[in-house]
Amino acid sequence: MAQDGSDAFAETLAELAERRQEFRERRHVPRDFVDRLKGLGLYRAATLFPIQQATPTERGFRVSGRWKFASGCMAADIVCVGIPGDDATSGKPRGALVRPGRLEIVQDWDVVGMQGTGSFDLIAKDVEVDREWTFIRGGEPVIDEPLYRYPAITYAAQSLSVVSAEQNAHLRLSAAYLARTSSEVVHRIVSLSGTAAIYRDHPLQALLGDVLVPQEHAFLSPAMYDAAGAVFMGLPPTVPSFR
Known part of the structure; x- marks a missing residue:
């Protein structure tokens, strides 16, 4: 198995934890929660799709479902899974941040290439997530600075921080x-x-x-x-x- 491609991909995810995924979170979660995230030094993994069910609760959401391709989840301190939006999100999905220990990791990444990324499935069964541990995917940024106007998905393009x-x-x-x-x-x-x-x-x-x-x-x-x-x-x- 060639490790170079997988290693590069996994290293990119780790490097971009402070850039790509945290851009999403820091741009879209409440500012007081942003301050709590800073400096934690967490390694993260994310799998927003397919969007899975979430039942509103008094504290936030009760999450259940199975998500695909959670690259790096075996080493992650926290993972992000996708749940539906609502009227408050204008239909845009939410990302819910969960500790891996509260999820089941299904080691089903049996593929012909990039085997070392460990892009396993994640399963949640009635996991309650506080609302403050969610953010609106694609919502308006809460920090109006050039760095946070960077298109969060276009992580492959590192040359521009503000693009049309x-x-x-x-x-x-x-x-x-x-x-x-x-x-x-x-x-x-x-x-x-x-x-x-x-x-x-x-x-x-x-x-x-x-x-x-x-x-x-x-x-x-x-x-x-x-x-x-x-x-x-x-x-x-x-x-x-x-x-």
């Missing part, structure tokens, strides 16, 4: 295109490597699996072409959480 909808679409297109181009490059190298590369123990076989997986990611899939095209035509994007 059209620039965001270009960045998303670039990331999707890069994923496919990288796969094509590896396949071409294999085709030029002769019969040696057809054996299972050849290192290129592991790389073939690794380059297959990223281009199937929801944020790098062919659906990004349709969504970006819609934005360029002045229409709403065709996939959720495009911004």
